[in-house]
Amino acid sequence: MNTHTFSLCQTELTAFPSGALLDAAAGALCVSDLHLGKSDRIARYNGPLLPPYEVRETLDRLSADIATAQPTTVICLGDSFDDMAGRTSLDESCTTLLMQMQAGRRWIWIEGNHDPGPLDLGGSHLREVTIGALTYRHIAEPDARGEVSGHYHPKVTLPGTGSARACFAFDEARCILPAYGAYTGGMSVHTPALRGLLASEAQVILTGRRALLAPLASNAVARSGPQRRGLRGRSG
């Protein structure tokens, strides 16, 4: 299996190479920052017309993870939609796919800063949810323990490997998820805002073909690549 399993507050968690997180005992699968409808929003605001396949790509990925993990609960950890109008960019096939994924399981939309209100897409809409020892919310709170959050889109570059990869970042108190959406950028785990939330012995799990564990503090990892000057969106 290409996943990596670690524990957070006595809860065993499995990081998928796609960026999803599974609490197998509770049957809960969590993904963060899908940013569905991002290309649509950029077009609406007179930006470039990006390849309009990112909703399909993101949902296909999620569907594959659900097929593997067979969760009873799916938690979308906020910023599931790029803005409140993002709903309109879901065509019928995407809506159908979403409904198929929701069938027979609990589906929770956690609200994020991009999508603060409920949408007509089934599932329940919550500020945060606690399952066992863990609390799931969009933005990490500084003194929380047993917290799973998203928002920051962490990424890291290992020495000698060239490009940055989206990653999980965790320590004894919390786990911050990578962005799951296809058109989401990343922020270096060494950015003060992100680094300040994590203990010095924190570790990262890289996404990609395999989920790979690496220390965060190492000097070598500390030179995470600079931000690419590619497409810019609103920050998370």
Place this chain on the structure above:
Amino acid sequence: MTALPPAFDTWFAARGWSLHPHQQAMLDRARAPALLLIAPTGGGKTLAGFLPSLAELADGTHKGLHTLYVSPLKALAADIRRNLTTPVDEMGLPIRIEDRTGDTSYTQKRRQRADPPHILLTTPESLALLTSYEDAPRIFAGLQRVIIDEIHALSESKRGDQLLLALSRLQSLAPGLRRVGLSATVEDPAAIAHQLACHPDPCAILHADPGPDPDISMLITDERPPWSGGGAAYAIPAVLAEVKRHKTTLIFHNTRAQAEIFFHNLWLANDEDLPIGIHHGSLDREQRTRVEAAMVAGQLRAIVCTGSLDLGIDWGDVDLVIQVGAPKNVKRLIQRIGRANHRYNAPSKALLVPANRFEIVECVAALEAAKAHDLDGDPKGDGPRDVLCQHILIRACAGPFDATTLFKEVRSVGAYANLSRAAFDDCLEFCATGGYALRAYDRWQRLKETDGLWHLRDPRAAQRIRMNIGTIQDTDTLKVRLKGNFKPLGEVEEAFAATLTPGDTFLIGGQIVRYEGLRELTVEVSRDASRKPKIATFMGTKFATSTQLSSRILRMFRQDSWPELPDHTAEWLSLQRKVSQLPEADRILVESFPYDGRHHAVFYGFAGRNAQQTLGLLLTQRMEELGLNPLGFVATDYATLVWGLNPLTDPAPLFQADDLRAGFDKWLQGNAVMKRTFRASATIAGLIERNLPQARKSGRQATFSSDILYDTLLKYDPDHLMMRITREEAFRGLVDFGRIEEMIARTVGHIDHVVLTRPSPLSAPLFLEMGRVPIAGEGRERLVEEAAARLLADAGISTD
């Protein structure tokens, strides 16, 4: 013969000047719709271009813009304004001359639009921006002449295509517009004339007297050049001696990195503290301006520089040009040499300094080509469609347009003369809807058609489009600055910054600095007193040796002996002939031998660095399929060296053209070069924005790489216009498959395989070459895993 107004004669006479014949010829043919002047550097080219305008404007009757002057460099526009203002003022001519570039102030630009000067000096990008304004028809209504300076430099890049598209627009706004091109010596003037004219109009070509042949030779040193590398450190004392012997020396390098290293070494040896400066495109503008000013004031004895000094700015009294490293391209060599003795009819003096043993051969070949006036160059393909997409968006900013009218206008540009209506409509469709198989943007189209006219859906989009005008691909760079200091020292490529670890030292602007860390988008450094930088330097583009120069080298190899080469180099070639054989033009030489516990194979294709690199990727892929377990390769301009676990017994199957081509298509898709090419084209075509309104500077921007767009298109829309453009571009650009095909065609399956017990003399330098490429694919994944495991072990964390 057209006479000049009397004021001119008086002014010329007062200086004891008279017109050069080509300047008179330009006056005589001032009414020609298109005119190309080929003249050597220092031949009074610019004055020849401006004289007819000055003469026409002398009586003060013309209202508004009369002449537009376009040059590739902002600095050149400012320089020309100064040079032109002097005679105009002294003759008391009623002519207003202004420049307009990215550096011009906002108020000045507003005023220029409201009340244009008689002569406006600008760059292709600033001109494209001007044509995007709704008042463009008013600004350009009275335009009579456009002068394109250094058109040979512009015509090689997409900036030239953009410029000529803008000209097609101007021609519609000012139908009487006459075009003048000023060019340095080039191999194919007719090709440039074809680009310059409003198709299908003819374009006359005038040749100025090329002047005496340059005095050009190779610098022979007591010290032997090394086997490989590009630093030419061995030649420092000899170069310094030449600098002392001359008044002002320009020392050209092929890359910025080499310029930095050479400059550093030069200073270490500069016991007399001769004033020597450095000038290249990665340095901060302020630093460059300072060096330029010192140069003009005659305060410098030498400048170490790169192509950033290639173009015709007047630098005063340069009496020697030194080219370090093989020139790779004879035309560029000639143009550089022209910088010395910037006076007409005086021979320019130049020295070539080969950086390594093989470059001696290359320098000698280049010297012969220069003496024979045998210039090289590759024919330019059809006008690129990514530039056309940008042109359509720019046209839309200026107001509603009719598609057929715009199509006809575009076809009047030489490079786009063969553009089909279908290809044009593809580009228009891309601009309007994105052109995707999945029609997603019906509500948010960028361009809409109403009553037969195309227009922006939302006029506010114009601002974003204008902010992204241009075709110059700045590789992603990061500013470098001293910690706690606001002023930047210069820039390094992002990829280079990513290889730095705190404590690493490198060279920038001639000083050694220590990498402290990244702060937002800036590389923070501190001064370091050490004498040797730890990291060689930052990367830079490497030119490929031209086809013509490569075939000259192959011709030299056929000689029985080489009296024109230094002894050590001639002996080296003789030894190669004895133990193996010398490569020939109509055959591919393959050598294989064991070395250092691995099996090696060298493929001498003489196809240029980019193509040899591509060949390395293709050959290793084929070798992988054949179970030869290749581990990596390295490429130079003339050969590719592959190493692996198994010996190569029969190279013939590797070169099956069909297999190579099929492998090429498959390999191409996932290749990093493709992604880089995609990023460039997608940026030009407006799919990726470089600049955004209110661009945020905090590190919190959620950026994502263009690679994701490429992967998405490859998966869902592989036949999208951007993907088709990317394939075409890569084919003739970085991938350079064209030269692999040329190699296969000239060798038609004649493969000589020489099996040796140890490396051959000619292969030896390859072992010292930088830029080894490990085989990608699963290997890359292994690399990441190993790195992660090592770090965990270092940190004392068990992987279980």
